[in-house]
């Protein structure tokens with residue numbers, strides 16, 4: 001190892017960005033302070049749980065997706081924008097080969113400790129026509145694309161705006177409620193689900209609140225229905241072996257979670273779902289200098305269950321990864337990660353949300369406010385929290401005066 005340890009973090013989402021910020025806060029002995037490099041293909045971090053608020057314009061993109069450059073200002077974390085192509089995990093010092101990361105543009109970044117937090121993507125190849133004709137909902141670009149399409153339709157003379165949302169998991173249900181509140185009586189929204197219930201993994205109270213919210217908004221739910229194809233203006237729906245072609249203006253695709261494809265080229269151990277296998281200290285199997293967390297890491301909880309792919313998990317893991325990277329560089333014992341399920345919140349339209357946490361359950365405007373405050377506290381950096389919080393406080397006043 002060179003005199004200054006080099007830590008390279010791949011992916012600036014909930015796992016990667018929060019690990020970098022935490023590492024920066026830890027206390028390092030003089031001469032031990034590492035060089036921390038954070039790499040992401042995007043210029044902005046995205047706080048996905050608040051992405052829905054862009055549909056209704058309740059929040060602005062600077063609040064939900066601040067640039068990395070702004071978040072890392074005042075720290076000595078170096079941000080590199082680039083797409084990760086390859087990881088060389090085997091050093092051969094006799095041939096001067098260092099452990100390094102290679103970006104698509106050929107840049108090589110050597111490391112002593114590597115943190116993998118490249119997350120997941122929404123697959124677009126499950127049904128013919130999805131890539132060309134359906135909009136996923138995961139990134140800022142997806143939210144902009146949806147908004148642009150809605151603006152054109154809202155300004156047009158068509159009487160009804162027909163939207164099909166594939167998948168009645170958390171994203172599908174939350175997008176459906178926000179869309180219904182945006183387009184109101186002009187909207188004809190249907191939610192398509194292959195299983196016999198919406199939100200199969202949700203807490204029962206939350207699922208019931210979601211069913212009520214969907215009913216109140218007149219959102220049609222097609223259960224036990226599969227999608228056969230998607231075209232520019234239609235969707236094929238198969239129910240009990242009978243397929244109907246339904247005309248639609250917009251199709252949203254929210255089904256599936258596929259590990260970032262770059263991970264397949266790293267030569268690291270993967271499980272059947274293509275996720276990187278890690279020990280309880282979040283070190284990659286047989287690669288103690290590499291740590292992995294978040295959606296792309298496969299880890300079992302103490303009860304033997306796979307830990308879910310949520311921001312809550314990635315956020316909790318980031319604390320442990322930062323601590324364990326620090327410990328591994330300062331000869332201290334590493335800590336095993338234990339996931340604590342803090343509960344579940346969902347946004348169900350304008351001014352309505354639902355919350356279940358440690359036996360406390362409620363929905364409506366109070367849940368909406370609580371969710372907002374929890375997420376304000378979870379936003380990265382105190383400076384960004386203060387900016388967003390100040391904006392929330394002053395916005396009603398500005399609206400009143402304008």
Ligand SMILES: Cc1cc2nc3c(=O)[nH]c(=O)nc-3n(C[C@H](O)[C@H](O)[C@H](O)COP(=O)(O)OP(=O)(O)OC[C@H]3O[C@@H](n4cnc5c(N)ncnc54)[C@H](O)[C@@H]3O)c2cc1C
Pocket residue numbers: 010011012013014015016039040041042045046048049050051052082083084085117118119120137138139171260262293294295296309310311312313314345
């Ligand atoms: C709309 C939506 C709402 C959600 N709401 C909630 C919620 O309310 N609560 C909750 O707990 N979870 C929620 N989630 C899930 C949550 O977003 C993820 O579990 C979490 O983001 C995982 O963190 P991560 O760091 O593993 O991946 P991500 O946060 O996805 O970060 C991965 C990063 O890696 C970058 N990247 C990927 N490939 C490359 C590459 N080859 N080169 C360079 N950079 C790359 C990406 O640009 C991205 O910034 C939601 C997800 C979505 C899509």
